[in-house]
Each structure stands twice: as structure tokens, then as C-alpha cells.
Amino acid sequence: MVLILALLAAIALIWGLTAIVEKFRLGLSLTQAILYAPLKLIYRISDSRIGIATEATAPVIYVVTHQSRLDPALMLSLLPENTLHILDPYSARSLWLEPWRELARTIAFNAEHVFVSRRLVRVLRGKGRLAVYIPAAVEPDTRSFRLYRAVIRIAMQADARIVPIFIGNANLLPFQIDGKSPSPRRWFPRLSMSVLEPMTAEELVARNGSPATRNAHALFDRMAEARLAAIDPALTVFQAVRDAAERFGTGRIAVEDATGSQLSYRALLGGAHILGKRFSALAEPGEAVGIMLPNTNGAVLTLLGLSSAGRTAALINYTAGPANVSAAVGMAVIRTVVSSRTFVEKAALGDIVHSVEEAGAKLVWLEDLQSGITAMDKLAAALLWRYPLGRQDARKPAVILFTSGTEGLPKAAVLSSRNLIANAMQAEARITITTDDVALNVLPMFHSFGLTAGTILPLVAGMRLFLYPSPLHYKLIPQVAWRLKPTVMFGTDTFLAHYARTASEDDFSSLRFVVAGAEAVKPETRRVWRERFDTAIIEGYGLTEAAPVAAVNTAIHNRDGTVGRLLPGMKMRIEPVEGIAEGGRMFLSGPNVMMGYMSADRPGEIQPLPSGWQDTGDIVKVDREGFITITGRAARFAKIAGEMVPLGAIEMLVQSLWPEESHAVVSVPHAKRGERIVLVTTAAAADPESLRKLGKQAGLAELAVPGDIVKVAEIPVLGSGKTDYRATRELAIRHLAAGSAA
Incomplete structure (x- = not known):
């Protein structure tokens, strides 16, 4: 009885002292403080x-x-x-x-x-x-x-x-x-x-x-x-995943890949601990280490291992070609690249490996790192998986991503952990996701959409993540979806259109929604997914420099033809553009906007953004409810006889004429008008007369209608699925020079 009374007296004393402290600290009334004290102590x-x-x-x-x-x-x-x-x-x-x-x-x-x-x-x-x-x-x-x-x-x-x-x-x-x-x-x-x-x-x-x-x-x-x-801005990628493990359960399956390998949060962070120790010996703190791996558990382990060790992960786009890969290694001053012998052999990347080595980087094979694991390594990982190996600073560079180079040479965008985690949490504050969701990510991690939305977001939000190594397996991915039963999927219009052509109605029936980005979603793609799979495509907008998501529609707040509304915490500035009557050029700022660029002439040096604003290069208009419509890119306007012609808008019109085919509209030099417009298409039935009629119906000036048609079997695309306009333009010039255009 005495012990119980003493315990009750101690509780009452702690309660009373806490109430007094809170009364004066927060300016509460005595009654408020007394009722707040137990909540303060318990939570x-x-x-x-x-x-x-x-x-x-x-x-x-x-x-x-x-x-x-x-x-x-x-x-x-x-x-x-x-x-x-x-x-x-x-x-x-x-x-x-x-x-x-x-x-x-x-x-x-x-x-x-x-x-x-x-x-x-x-x-x-x-x-x-x-x-x-x-x-x-x-x-x-x-x-x-x-x-x-x-x-x-x-x-x-x-x-x-x-x-x-x-x-x-x-x-x-x-x-x-x-x-x-x-x-x-x-x-x-x-x-x-x-x-x-x-x-x-x-x-x-x-x-x-x-x-x-x-x-x-x-x-x-x-x-x-x-x-x-409410999100702690000081969390690095490693710390955010660790906190997710403690929140959702360390034994919960976090990630699975196409080999059938599954990793719980504990196993994932334990593996990251083991690899992180290897990376600590291979590179100095803060040094960029290249990752050249497909979507596998090994890629996630490598990413988290580098974050734990306080090293910067440079995601190399192995589909970009030897010249771009060599330039990337030089820009980011990469001395070590982590890859896999099995992957290099299956993907026939011998020329890419050669370009990496020619640029001065050393290849380290994941198979070798894993084969040297000892019993002591495993014991240390089992005991210390919660603790990072190196100094953690969310403001320091976490990843280096190389922009797609859609219209020119790629650039190196440097993103901090704060940028990445903020962007994942911005998306979670706008789109409803739960721990019951299963995410299917086919987009490569070297693409910012595949990294942040497709990988980091599921890991920190408690979704079960399934990684598929290539988005180009158009027949296999629907079969994977049928077996996996995902509820959320990430993709681009190009990839989604291909999957729909090969899939049966049941393959994607489990999906609640698909998040699409990187390129505009065509009305035909949206219609097919709605009618065949009863699945809404949620279109968003992003750029590598914004980690990448900047705006998104949602399942409830959705407006077709737009890319949705700006994410929370972001600001937008629209500047007028000569020759464009409605809308203007969009600039963005926010916690997810990158630290800065690295360039070939100043390798390894981060060049911050002027005043913290990112020039998106996109021409937009915004309605009264904040929905953003992309009307074109500043670089995708042709100036013909003094008139500004939006190539993207023309491309959308052509798509309405032959909706089941792929099209790209580019401009090439013209002696008299400065530029002329060329349609590159897979539509065998495309003809100039149909284009002229379409232009007349749409009210286009004659100079805005493509005067030449180049028919091809496939439109060149980047590894992310976006149209490669630089390659398409070169293709058009070659066909015109050879006299093979319609």
C-alpha cells in the first residue's frame, strides 16, 4: 500500500510540476495547464x-x-x-x-x-x-x-x-x-x-x-x-527510410524486384549498412559515386548505403549513349561507378562501360561487394542498422541527376535530401496513399520521376514497392501487373499507350490510379485506360530540377488537359513572352527546387539558382482554380515569318487526327522564313491534304501547318519515355536532305 501511495504521489508531483511549467511557458490558465500536462507527458x-x-x-x-x-x-x-x-x-x-x-x-x-x-x-x-x-x-x-x-x-x-x-x-x-x-x-x-x-x-x-x-x-x-x-526538414534519405521502418514495422516488406527477392525494412537498412561501409572506403565524404543499375533491390541498397555513408549518389543514365555518359562522369567528377556484371552483360553495355573508364572512373561490381560479406558484417548490420555510418546533413548534396537532354545536351542537377524528402511529402500531402497500397515502378531511377515518386515516396510512406527493371517490356509488364495486383503505378504516356495495346482487361484491374508525368498524356491514352481498365490517369508536371514533381491532378480534383495544381509549399511566377498573348514563361521556387547545376566547364562545382527561382522553360496558363495548362516550351516555339508558332500545340492537333499513332513536330532551318515545320510520324496514312484541312478547321495560320511529313517506324525516345526531340530533328533533317519527305 505504501509503495502504491508513493507511486501515486510521484505521479501527482510530476503532473503538478509539469502543469506549472506549461502554465508559465505557454501562457495557459491553471486549469488548462493541469489538463494539458498529462497529454504533454504521454505524447x-x-x-x-x-x-x-x-x-x-x-x-x-x-x-x-x-x-x-x-x-x-x-x-x-x-x-x-x-x-x-x-x-x-x-x-x-x-x-x-x-x-x-x-x-x-x-x-x-x-x-x-x-x-x-x-x-x-x-x-x-x-x-x-x-x-x-x-x-x-x-x-x-x-x-x-x-x-x-x-x-x-x-x-x-x-x-x-x-x-x-x-x-x-x-x-x-x-x-x-x-x-x-x-x-x-x-x-x-x-x-x-x-x-x-x-x-x-x-x-x-x-x-x-x-x-x-x-x-x-x-x-x-x-x-x-x-x-x-510537420515533416522534419533535417532528415536525410537514409533517416527518412529508417523512421518509416520504425513507424510501419521493421519486419514489413518494403521492396521487391523482378527476381522475386523481397526485403523487409530491417533487411533493407541492414544491407545498406553493409554496403555503406564499403562505400566509406571507396570514396571521401561528400564525394559523388556513380550508380549504373536497373530497378532492382540492389539499386535501392546502393542508394541508401551511399546516403548512410554521407556520399552523393550520381544516377547515370546508361541509355543516353557513350558521349553523354562520359560527359556526366566528367561534370560530376565521378571517380567510382557501382554497377553489376550481370546487368552489363544482359543489357550489352560494353560501350557504356568503356566510356566510363575512358572518362577516368573505376567500375566497382556489386557482385564483388556482396561476395565479401562476413559474419561480423552481418552481426554489425543486425545491431546497428538504425544508425548512419557518416555525418548526416539534409542540406548537402544527396543525388546528382542528369537532365533528359530532350532539346540539347544533358545538365547535372544537384538535389539535397531536403529537396527529395520534401518532394515526396508534398506528393503525399496532395494524393491519398496508404500502407495498403502496392506501388509498381517501371521507371528507371536515373529518371527523377522514377527516383522520387517511384522509389523514395513508397519507401517513406509505407507502400509496398515492386521494382521492374525496364519500362520497355511492353508485353511482360501487363503480366507482372496481373500477378502483383498493384494499386498505384507510375509511367509516361508513351509507355502507358504501349502497355494498353498488349494488355488484357484484367491485367490492370487492381489499380486505383496511375500517376503519369514526363510528357503530356494524350486524350486517347486517357480514354483507353478509363474504358478498358476503369483506371484514372492522374497527370502531373515536373522537371528534374524540382526533384521532380511540381504540380499534379488528384483522383478527386482532376481536370483533363491540365497538369493539375501546384504542390503545397511551392511558389510560381509567370513572366510574359513576346508573341504569346495568353500565359507566359513559368518560374518555380520551393523546398523541392534543386541546389543548382554542375556544368562541363566548371566540373564538380554547384552553381546555385539566381534568387532561388528555377526557369522551367515552359509556357503555361493558369485558370482561376489554379489548374496549370502547359501550352508549350520556350524552346519548342518556331519563329516563322515573325510569328511564334507553338510546336507542342500542333503536335496535339495532329494526334487528334491519327490518335493511335505516334507523332513529333519539329522545326528545321528555312532559307526564306527562318524555320519551317516538319511532322515526323508513324502514321503511314499521314498526308499533307489532311493536315491542311485540320489546320483550317482549327483556325491555324497556313505557316503553322507542317509543310513536310517524315514517316518512320518509331519516334526516337529517351530512356524516360519522353520524345527525343534533338534526335527527331536530326532525323527529319536527314530525310529532307535525302528527299524522302512527303
Whole structure:
């Protein structure tokens, strides 16, 4: 009995001391502090930013992302006592919440009437405070989205500031408001308060300097930013995967490849520990080490091993040709390249290996590194898999990616761990994914889309990842999908169109959606996937320099013909372009935008972006809801007789004429007009008369209609699936010189 009394006295003492500390530290009332203290102790709450909310000048609306039943208790404990809380029916009548409800005024939530009440506007106009709890769905349905509209409307009428609040890791708690959780549940996760600065509705709407929405999207984007701000920006790629292992379960299968090999999170990080020790002996801290591997478990192990060791992974595009590979090795000052003998032999990459060695780099074979593993190595990995081998700094270079070279020579883009993890979390804050999802990634890791969206995102979000080594196996990939039953897939329009031609209706029936990027999705491709597989293609937009995703549609917020809306945390600037009446050239900034370029004339030196803005080179227009339409590339405009002609727009028109074929529109020199337009196509039936009729129907000037047609068996493509316009242009010039154009 004495022991029990002593224990209770100790608990009471700790409780009381914590309450006193929190009262003075956070400016709480004594009752608030007493009720907050046990929550603080149990969930080790990081609450340093809550002062932004409590010190906000009234009138103010606190918009809380409502994930768990615990949220109202926390907010009632922390927000000023004169705040009016609008609670859901459960929270409004739950007995266990009664002590917390006594801390402030509360009213029950009525989705049909509460937000049109003039009372709320009067409360705010009287220098009041309002706490609104909005469902946590990343992609809210129409009914939930009305709440965003209502909050914006009330804020405008009352001239109130809006403070978004997101409770990090609350989604891990076992008491979810919808009875579901996207992650394995934990009783005592560490919680953190993500609170953003107060802004008026007008300030939210005007932030991007574009004709953005005058409705709920402005608030919706701000709430997504609060979700994003809950992520620790100091995590490296290795640390983010390690934290995912601890969150989702170390024994959970993380990755599988086409050989049938499966790795749990523990095995993955243990293998990374073993390889990381080898890499520490091969390269100096911060040094770039090349990776020349297909989509396999070995590639992921190598990537994480380099991150653990504090080395930079340079992903080499082995499909780019010897000259580009040699240039890449020189630009990034790569002394060591990790590859596989089996892969080099099967892919017939002897010329690529020769170019790597000629550029001064040494090939290290993964088979040799794995064959030297000892029992002591395995023991160390089993005990120390959680701990990185080298100094971790998320601000330092993590990977070097080489741009596709669609229109010119490739460049080396340097991305930090902060860029990569931020981009993965930006995508997670916009697209609904869960630990029940199975991701099929056929895109190579040397392509930024295949690396971040196709590999890093599934690993840090707890999705089960299946890696397939080549996107070019058009007949085999549908069979893999039929066996695997993936729910999420990543691809490009070119690849998706090919898979649809060889697949049966059941092959992709398990997919919830396909995320497509790198090139515009053709209407025909979208139609085929909808009709045959009942699968939506979610089109996005990205560039290697943005790690790469910058904008994306979602399953619910989707507008065909656009690339979606800007990701949370990003800013956009549109500059006018001479000769283009609508839209302009897009510049981007954000936490995912790269550190800078490396170039051949200054190898190994990172050249930062001017003022942190990335020139995308894309011509865009933005509608009032923030959906972005790509109208062309600055480099893909031809100037003919003084007129700016968008080659991409012409290409889309030609696609509508022969939808089942592949086309590329390029410009070549012309003695009188400066340039002339050429259609390169696989359509055997393509003829100049049909093009002229199409141009007339579309209202195109005669000079914008392709005057020459080059028919080919295949359009040149890059390893990423994008059209290789540089090679296509050279092909067109050769055909014109030989007189073989129509």
C-alpha cells in the first residue's frame, strides 16, 4: 500500500510540476495547464509553434486538421479560453472530453447550417476567436470541401485571419475520427504542433501572383502546407527510410524486384549498412559515386548505403549513349561507378562501360561487394542498422541527376535530401496513399520521376514497392501487373499507350490510379485506360530540377488537359513572352527546387539558382482554380515569318487526327522564313491534304501547318519515355536532305 501511495504521489508531483511549467511557458490558465500536462507527458508533444496561434491578433479562425479524437482536447488545452470551438457530434457529447469542454465555449457541428450562421461572423467581428475542425482527408469529397468554402467566406465577411494547425503523427493514434488509419496504429506516438503564420483570406488568394481561385482552394493549399510543415526538414534519405521502418514495422516488406527477392525494412537498412561501409572506403565524404543499375533491390541498397555513408549518389543514365555518359562522369567528377556484371552483360553495355573508364572512373561490381560479406558484417548490420555510418546533413548534396537532354545536351542537377524528402511529402500531402497500397515502378531511377515518386515516396510512406527493371517490356509488364495486383503505378504516356495495346482487361484491374508525368498524356491514352481498365490517369508536371514533381491532378480534383495544381509549399511566377498573348514563361521556387547545376566547364562545382527561382522553360496558363495548362516550351516555339508558332500545340492537333499513332513536330532551318515545320510520324496514312484541312478547321495560320511529313517506324525516345526531340530533328533533317519527305 505504501509503495502504491508513493507511486501515486510521484505521479501527482510530476503532473503538478509539469502543469506549472506549461502554465508559465505557454501562457495557459491553471486549469488548462493541469489538463494539458498529462497529454504533454504521454505524447512528448513538440509545441514550440503554438505561440503563433495564441498570439495571433483577433479576429482569428484556427483551422485544425481533424485526424483523431484527441485533437479537441489538445486544442481546448492550448488555444485561448475565449475561443469558440465548433466540435463534431462525438466530441460535443463524449463524456471523457467533458473536463476539456469546460475550458472554453463549444457548439456542436452541423454540416448543413453552422457555417452559414451570422452568429459566427458576429463573434469574430467582436474580436473573437473561432476553432474549426476540418476532416483530414488529403483529397476531400464535395461535402467536405464545402467547409473550406464556408471558412473562407466567414473569414472574408469578418476580416479575420486564418491560422492553420496540423498535429503531426496524430494519424498514428488508435482513435481516428473515421475509424480508419493510413498507418499502423501506435498508442503513444510523439506528437508535434505544426502551426503556420496568420493570413487573411485575401492574402491567401493573392500569394502566387496569378489569377488563383477566389474560393476554397486557397485555404485547401494552406492546410496542405501545414501538413507538409510537420515533416522534419533535417532528415536525410537514409533517416527518412529508417523512421518509416520504425513507424510501419521493421519486419514489413518494403521492396521487391523482378527476381522475386523481397526485403523487409530491417533487411533493407541492414544491407545498406553493409554496403555503406564499403562505400566509406571507396570514396571521401561528400564525394559523388556513380550508380549504373536497373530497378532492382540492389539499386535501392546502393542508394541508401551511399546516403548512410554521407556520399552523393550520381544516377547515370546508361541509355543516353557513350558521349553523354562520359560527359556526366566528367561534370560530376565521378571517380567510382557501382554497377553489376550481370546487368552489363544482359543489357550489352560494353560501350557504356568503356566510356566510363575512358572518362577516368573505376567500375566497382556489386557482385564483388556482396561476395565479401562476413559474419561480423552481418552481426554489425543486425545491431546497428538504425544508425548512419557518416555525418548526416539534409542540406548537402544527396543525388546528382542528369537532365533528359530532350532539346540539347544533358545538365547535372544537384538535389539535397531536403529537396527529395520534401518532394515526396508534398506528393503525399496532395494524393491519398496508404500502407495498403502496392506501388509498381517501371521507371528507371536515373529518371527523377522514377527516383522520387517511384522509389523514395513508397519507401517513406509505407507502400509496398515492386521494382521492374525496364519500362520497355511492353508485353511482360501487363503480366507482372496481373500477378502483383498493384494499386498505384507510375509511367509516361508513351509507355502507358504501349502497355494498353498488349494488355488484357484484367491485367490492370487492381489499380486505383496511375500517376503519369514526363510528357503530356494524350486524350486517347486517357480514354483507353478509363474504358478498358476503369483506371484514372492522374497527370502531373515536373522537371528534374524540382526533384521532380511540381504540380499534379488528384483522383478527386482532376481536370483533363491540365497538369493539375501546384504542390503545397511551392511558389510560381509567370513572366510574359513576346508573341504569346495568353500565359507566359513559368518560374518555380520551393523546398523541392534543386541546389543548382554542375556544368562541363566548371566540373564538380554547384552553381546555385539566381534568387532561388528555377526557369522551367515552359509556357503555361493558369485558370482561376489554379489548374496549370502547359501550352508549350520556350524552346519548342518556331519563329516563322515573325510569328511564334507553338510546336507542342500542333503536335496535339495532329494526334487528334491519327490518335493511335505516334507523332513529333519539329522545326528545321528555312532559307526564306527562318524555320519551317516538319511532322515526323508513324502514321503511314499521314498526308499533307489532311493536315491542311485540320489546320483550317482549327483556325491555324497556313505557316503553322507542317509543310513536310517524315514517316518512320518509331519516334526516337529517351530512356524516360519522353520524345527525343534533338534526335527527331536530326532525323527529319536527314530525310529532307535525302528527299524522302512527303
